[in-house]
Amino acid sequence: MAAETTVGGVVVGLETPVALALVPVVVGAVWALAYWRADGTASARSRRLLLASRVAVALLVVVAVAGPYVVTTRQTPGEPRVTLLTDDSDSTAVVGGASGLAEEIEEAGVPTRVATVGNGTSSRVGDGVAANLRENGSVVVLSDGQTTGGQSIAEAGERARELNATVSAVRLRPRQTERFVRIDGPSKTSAGVPATFLVSVGGVETNGTVELTVAADGEEIATHTFESGRGAHEVTHTFNETGPHRVVARIDSDDRFGRNDVFRSAVRVVDRPDVLYVAQGDYPLRGYLDDLYDVTARDRVPSDLSGYYAVVVQDVPADRVGDVGALQEFVIDGGGLVTVGGENAFDRGGYRRSAFGSMQPVGVGDSGPGSARLVIAVDVSGSAREGLSAQKAIALDVLDQLGDRNEVGVVAFNFQAYRVATPQPLSENRGAVEDRIRRLEAGGATDVAAGLRGAADLLGDGRGTVILVSDGVDGSPTVPAAADRLGSEGTPVVAVGVGDRTNVQRLQEIARLSGGSYLRAGETRRLRILFGGASRQFEGSALTVVDPNTFLTSGVRLRSNPGNANDVSTKTGADLLVAGPEGEPVLARWRYGLGRVATLTAYDGAGTLGGLLSRPDSLLVTKTVNYAVGDPERLRTDVADAADTRVGEPTTVVYRGEERPDARGASFRRVGADRYEATVVPREGGFSFVAGAEFAANYPAEYAAFGQSDALLRVVESTGGQTFAPDEAEAIARLAREQSAGVREVRDSLTPLALALALLVFLAEVALRRVQVYRGRTRSESGLI
Structure with a gap:
């Protein structure tokens, strides 16, 4: 030694x-x-x-x-060498490569090692980058960066930062036209109810018109001409017969690959779910629901609720609801409940101490938001170095939205968490917290999971909320587990995305797993709705979507202002999704046993819900009732479901019935009471039928994205790499010499x-x-x- x-x-x-x-x-x-x-x-x-x-x-x-x-x-001069990662996948063929680049780099005097990270329909670029990283080393990626499997490019970039390695890339420009078509729409809908599908056409070098044709069960239902060669077109179709149906979109495109010119979607049409509507007046909501569901109207909740998927109660006092015990049992066992406010409901209907009121995600009266325990977790890692001023500005803006009664602490994190300020009431400590945020400095690798754990430790045993201020550039597999653990402990994460290269999907995943919400940097005012209180009151002119990343609120645009709202507050454990002009709860939800409960507390004097039944606002009402209904085949047995998939990718066929189904090409295993599952991997495109479930197999993911990935370019930027033109072999060699040379301990x-x-x-x-x-x-x- x-x-x-x-x-x-x-x-x-x-x-x-x-x-x-x-x-x-x-x-x-x-x-x-x-x-x-x-x-x-x-x-x-x-x-x-x-x-x-x-x-x-x-x-x-x-x-x-x-x-x-x-x-x-x-x-020291070091020993320069280049690791060149090439991609021979089909998507990279569209943007072109740089043949002979390795030989040209070697001619420039730098040894070059070549590794292939993609081939044919497989582009595991993230895995390839990660496998070739070395401490203080560098790689040059000759690929479009479109990953179809394995770890993501962002995850590989995170590994590079941990090793202090750099990732550079060769700029690849599309050399030919390539288009693809896809369908986004419901996999299950009700007979006689219009179903809307969004058909998108994308690609590269798409100049020139392209014709789109959409067919349902072989019958043409829509055509559209994209003048720019790409875009999206909304198609609405009504299926009148129950059972499996097929929707096929096709484009007439003269490009390299033909298999992605067709996209298929399997749609299962079911009977309209039975919904019980309870009201003691004549309201327009009844007629609206009649167009979507099989509605039975009553003035009270009956004792027998079998056969119903959801119950909608509008403007009924607690003592006149009916059999609340039967309703509680119904919801606990998996049924849905939507409670709509009015002059006789909630604070005006004796809900405060009633059994019916206990089922609701809102309580009567204003609990005074702003008395929560909060920890702001600020990302100060290397990936955020250039945008730290923006990170600090957003953190200070977040702090400004929080009321004085909140107890607020701060942690900063890179690869570990650092305590910046312990939770104390802002009324006594706001200036000191602002000063400490301004003093933050950037550096180090990124570990969002460490930041979440540090925030949880700062909260201690008491429940609270974490406000995460980050660009989300962290591919570590431990992040979802950390977010899920916070959610299981009753600590939601409000993720605020910052920066030009924000990893929105990662931040949304953190919010979803923890039971929180995702906000863009310009949406921090919504925090006043949740945590503003008297010192930071929210002010608006109409209804505001608090969390746009849920099933109920996704794609919803609100223009109306009903004018009235019941005096309620969101209970602990419930989700506030829509707020009124002054931040009052309008739409909230939670789980009650196995069932789902939602409350809609905005109304006008005439009982018309103040424009919520008119487009585009009506989508919120439809989604709210659909949320309560859940699976429209939940009460049926001897049924099977399977999600659409892609060639070579598995899909799970789920069968509900007393006996194991006998299906050719599928082996079912029992996973629960009257529930069986089988995994199927289609080898060719088209529609398949297994145990009564029909699903579509579309072209491989390799043909669903073209052009150089923004994610790859973000990794290049975050690791300190460079981008090169295909003919810049000498520049690549020069970079290798510069990186190999340096001040070292010898x-x-x-x-x-x-x-x-x-x-x-x-x-x-x-x-x-x-x-x-x-x-x-x-x-x-x-x-x-």
């Missing part, structure tokens, strides 16, 4: 310090040789000088054996010096004795006087 010490600022060490144990032995041996049988003519002085020189030689030899060295810091061996000194001493001593002989000062041939 080596031993080191610092002398005058220089590190000096021995590789084998145990060799110094030979010093006494060697000194003793030299002394014995010098004085053993010392009866010659040499004087004592001569023998002492001989002993000194030989001891010096022996000691220098021992030191040389011990391996002396010094560690110095200096500029260990210089002193063994040659020690041996040279030993030889020099020995020769000097021999020369001195020869001079004594030549001058006649001694008659001894040894030169000793």
Whole structure:
């Protein structure tokens, strides 16, 4: 084991310090040789000088054996080399490669190693990048970066930052036209109810018109011409018969690949779900629901609710609802409930201490938002370095939205979390918290999971909310688990996206798993609805979607303002999705047992819901009732479901029934009471039918995205890499030389010096004795006087 010490600022060490144990032995041996049988003519002085020189030689030899060295810091040229990652997948063929680039780099004097990260319909680019990273090393990616499997490019970029490695890329421009078509729409709908499908056409070099044709069950239902060669078109179709149906979109495109010119969607049409509508007045909502569901109207909830999927109660006092016990049992067992407000509901209907009111996600009265425990987690990692000023600005803006009654703490994080401020009431501590946020500095790798854990630790045992301010650029697989754990502990995460390269999907995933919400940087005012209180009141002119990333609110546009709302507050554990002009709850939801409960508390004096039944606002009402209904085949048995998939990718067929189904090409396993599952992997495109479930298999994901990925370019930026043109081999070689050179700690061996000194001493001593002989000062041939 080596031993080191610092002398005058220089590190000096021995590789084998145990060799110094030979010093006494060697000194003793030299002394014995010098004085053993010392009866010659040499004087004592001569023998002492001989002993000194030989001891010096022996000691220098021992030191040389011990391996002396010094560690110095200096500029070194290094050993430049390039790791070039090439992609032979079909999508990269569209944007073109750079044939001969490896040879050109080698001609520029830098050795090049080539590794392939994609081939045919497989583009595991993230895996390829991660596998070729080395500490302080670099890779050059010659790919479009469109990943179809394995870890994402963002995850590979995170690994590169951990290793202090850089990822560079070769800019690839599309060389030919390539289009693809896809359908987004419901996989299940009700008979007689219009179903809307969004058909999109995308690609690269799409100049020129392209014709779209959409067919349902072989019958053309829509055509459209995209003048720019790409875009989206909405198609609405009504299926009148129950059972499986097929929707096919096709484009007439003269491009490289033809398999992505067709997209299929399997749609299962079911009977309209039975919904019970309870009201004691004549309201327009009844007629609206009649167009969507099989509605049974009652003035009270009956004792027998079997056969219903959901119950809608509008403007009914608690003491006149009916059989609340039966309704509770119905919802606990998986039924749905929607409670619509009015002049006789909630605060005006005696809900406060009633059994019916206990089922609702809102309570009567204003609980006064702003008394929560909150921790702001600010991302100060290397990925956020260039945007730290924006991160701090957003963090300060978030703080400004929070009321004085909140207890607010702050953690900063990179690869670990740092306590910045412990939770204290903002009324006493706002200025100090602002100052500490302004002093934050950036650096280090990114570990959002560490930030979430640090925020949870700062909250302690008490429940609270984490407000995450980050760009979300972290591909670590531990992040979802950390978010899920916070959710299970009742700590939601409100994720605020910051920066031009925000990983929105990752932040939305964190919010979803924790039971929180995602906000863009410009949407922080919505925090006033949740945490503003009297000192930071929300002000608006119409209804506001608080969380647009849920099933109920996705795609919803609100223009109306009903004018009235019941005086309620969101209960702990419920989700506030839509708020009124002053931040009051309008739409809230939660789970009650196995069932789903939603409340819609905005209304107008005439009972028309103030425009909520007119487009585009009516979509919110439809989605709210659909949320309560859940699966429209939940009460049926002997039914099977399967999601659409792609060629080569698995889909799960779920069968509900008493006996295991016997289906060709599928092996079902029991996963629960009256529930069986089988995994099917289609090998070719088209529609397949298994155990009564029909699903579509579309073209592989390789043909669903073209052009160089923005995610790859973000990784290049975040790791400090560069982008090159295909003909810039010399620039790539120059970068490799620059990266290999640098100021490094270099260990210089002193063994040659020690041996040279030993030889020099020995020769000097021999020369001195020869001079004594030549001058006649001694008659001894040894030169000793």
